[in-house]
Amino acid sequence: MDILVTGGSGQVGTELQRQAWPEGVRLHAPARAELDLADAEAIDRVLAARPWAAIISSGAYTAVDKAETEVVQAWRVNALAPALLARRSAERGIPIVHVSTDYVFPGSKDGYYREDDPVGPLGVYGASKEGGEQAVRTGNPRHAIIRTAWVVSPHGSNFLKTMLRLAGSGREELGVVSDQRGCPTFAGDLAAALARVTLDLVRSPDAPAGTFHFVNAGEASWAGFAEAIFAASARRGGPSARVKAISTAEYPTPARRPANSRLATDRIRDAFGIAPRPWQDALEEAVAALQP
Ligand SMILES: NC(=O)C1=CN([C@@H]2O[C@H](COP(=O)(O)OP(=O)(O)OC[C@H]3O[C@@H](n4cnc5c(N)ncnc54)[C@H](OP(=O)(O)O)[C@@H]3O)[C@@H](O)[C@H]2O)C=CC1
Numbered sequence: 678m679d680i681l682v683t684g685g686s687g688q689v690g691t692e693l694q695r696q697a698w699p700e701g702v703r704l705h706a707p708a709r710a711e712l713d714l715a716d717a718e719a720i721d722r723v724l725a726a727r728p729w730a731a732i733i734s735s736g737a738y739t740a741v742d743k744a745e746t747e748v749v750q751a752w753r754v755n756a757l758a759p760a761l762l763a764r765r766s767a768e769r770g771i772p773i774v775h776v777s778t779d780y781v782f783p784g785s786k787d788g789y790y791r792e793d794d795p796v797g798p799l800g801v802y803g804a805s806k807e808g809g810e811q812a813v814r815t816g817n818p819r820h821a822i823i824r825t826a827w828v829v830s831p832h833g834s835n836f837l838k839t840m841l842r843l844a845g846s847g848r849e850e851l852g853v854v855s856d857q858r859g860c861p862t863f864a865g866d867l868a869a870a871l872a873r874v875t876l877d878l879v880r881s882p883d884a885p886a887g888t889f890h891f892v893n894a895g896e897a898s899w900a901g902f903a904e905a906i907f908a909a910s911a912r913r914g915g916p917s918a919r920v921k922a923i924s925t926a927e928y929p930t931p932a933r934r935p936a937n938s939r940l941a942t943d944r945i946r947d948a949f950g951i952a953p954r955p956w957q958d959a960l961e962e963a964v965a966a967l968q969p
């Protein structure tokens with residue numbers, strides 16, 4: 678059984694390829710040179726190459742601030758490519774599992790966001806990802822849209838590695854925003870959930886379809902997350918820095934970000950029996966992988 682993965686060189690794509698897939702499952706993760714998501718003909722060429730059993734759509738334009746000016750490219754990769762992948766997978770009668778983001782939400786809710794809460798992205802990245810969600814929802818009834826958040830891992834570029842790099846380059850104190858709250862998520866944990874959902878959808882035509890949240894359990898502000906990163910790093914003799922809690926206003930960025938984008942995960946537990954572990958447990962593992 679052949680499964681197509683987009684974004685194979687990214688954090689999530691890398692961890693998908695590290696999963697222990699059952700015997701007979703082959704993952705294909707073409708590099709950008711072979712599958713440019715901004716190129717509809719390239720997408721059709723890759724789809725025509727094999728009788729795919731499923732598509733895992735994890736490729737995306739993820740530079741949140743740059744997207745504010747590279748609007749067309751962000752929409753091509755995050756909305757038009759998923760639209761075509763959804764349509765083509767539907768034509769073939771195969772499922773698509775599409776990865777989306779907490780940044781589709783405006784962040785004004787008090788508690789945790791549920792799957793059916795109204796979206797309202799604050800920036801181009803979130804808006805283009807919301808466009809991708811709609812295209813997948815309307816393009817292929819056999820879909821799972823998995824919204825995740827604050828993804829980190831030992832590879833690729835992410836907040837965990839940025840914090841360790843800044844501390845490692847000698848910064849003693851870092852100002853980090855404390856008025857944005859969300860759910861840190863480890864790419865390996867997300868990849869395991871994506872694998873489960875994909876195999877369920879492939880094996881059973883009446884597996885639950887729809888939109889689901891997957892994040893690690895617990896929540897944090899970016900400042901709190903940074904403190905936990907430095908504590909875990911220091912315990913292993915790695916770099917650490919003092920965290921100065923600052924406000925979003927004190928850290929101006931081109932894109933607006935939600936103040937609260939915590940995601941509730943009851944639905945994926947009820948539908949697929951997936952129960953995420955606390956992010957603190959996953960953090961220890963990731964830091965250990967970076968500082969063996
Ligand atoms: N990172 C995060 O914090 C979060 C991510 N998500 C979502 O999770 C998914 C995976 O994210 P993650 O792995 O962290 O992202 P990364 O930024 O680590 O990886 C993005 C991947 O998309 C690929 N890509 C980007 N543009 C193109 C293009 N034009 N053609 C082909 N490939 C392209 C990149 O390829 P290349 O290596 O060639 O650039 C890379 O493989 C995405 O859908 C993202 O929106 C959701 C919430 C949080």
Ligand SMILES: Cc1cn([C@H]2C[C@H](O)[C@@H](COP(=O)(O)OP(=O)(O)O[C@H]3O[C@@H](C)C(=O)[C@@H](O)[C@H]3O)O2)c(=O)[nH]c1=O
Binds near residue numbers: 741778825934
């Ligand atoms: C580096 C740095 C960032 N920050 C702030 C900026 C921002 O509000 C927050 C996190 O910074 P980042 O650039 O890692 O955040 P960002 O790129 O917005 O991360 C997002 O990426 C996309 C792809 C998603 O889908 C989201 O779930 C989320 O993970 O921390 C500081 O306050 N101090 C710092 O030194």
Ligand SMILES: [Mg+2]
Binds near residue numbers: 739740741
């Ligand atoms: Mg970023």
